[in-house]
């Protein structure tokens with residue numbers, strides 16, 4: 469049997485009711501005691517590396533999770549990270565960039581209802597995550613509501629329901645029904661299984677925090693860009709639709725040009741959840757292609773955020789930052 473390590477970080481899954489509201493209190497060992505049957509398929513150990521509501525997750529804590537996986541990498545065949553759902557998409561994406569070429573599965577999971585509560589979704593999610601961590605399928609994944617998704621595509625789309633995660637702009641990897649893993653036949657899974665074979669696992673946890681996500685809205689005042697220019701190294705602009713930024717009365721495009729001239733990495737994405745950008749369609753999009761912008765393609769904002777932090781923290785020149793940002797990452 470394989471050896472799987474559970475790393476607990478907090479979240480609703482580990483929470484208890486208190487007078488102040490839900491607070492994470494349960495450690496990794498206690499969590500495993502709720503799902504004793506899973507010990508039939510693998511050897512399980514658990515460690516608690518922090519206990520936070522994931523609202524308080526940050527780049528330094530993400531680096532701590534990646535470093536914990538790396539330090540136990542030789543001892544275990546697969547890893548499960550329990551995490552709050554609110555920032556799970558960000559952490560799953562960050563782990564993908566921090567642990568490039570990983571050859572074992574890391575499955576991030578959590579729940580909408582605490583593990584100790586009646587009707588919890590935690591036991592199912594945790595069991596599914598362990599089952600997938602027991603496979604020979606390398607990469608960083610999110611397990612939620614019977615679905616296995618790549619960490620760079622998982623987005624929390626609902627605040628209350630248990631089917632709160634979706635894989636956005638990429639197929640789910642597998643579904644887990646009654647304990648059976650059913651791989652998605654749309655993906656050529658063998659190709660994904662083998663993809664990291666020739667490269668060494670690297671731990672690179674440096675993240676540049678000097679970035680901003682800016683959502684454009686009708687009437688946005690251009691002068692906010694002067695502040696951005698002086699205070700940040702990169703900005704992700706959530707433009708309209710397939711990719712448009714105002715260039716008429718409220719001229720934002722010339723402000724974008726100023727940011728680029730000042731040396732900032734400017735990433736253009738969309739505020740629509742699905743289908744990504746294509747700046748070649750409308751004049752209001754085409755105008756941007758004259759400048760040295762970075763295209764977010766169909767990346768989620770969560771992935772673009774952690775990817776830009778990683779790129780600015782680890783790469784020096786604009787062209788390697790652009791290449792890294794625009795490459796597909798699983």
Ligand SMILES: NC(=O)C[C@H](N)C(=O)O
Pocket residue numbers: 478479480481520521522523551552553554555578579580581
């Ligand atoms: N369902 C959850 O886990 C939400 C919680 N606030 C967290 O992200 O830690």
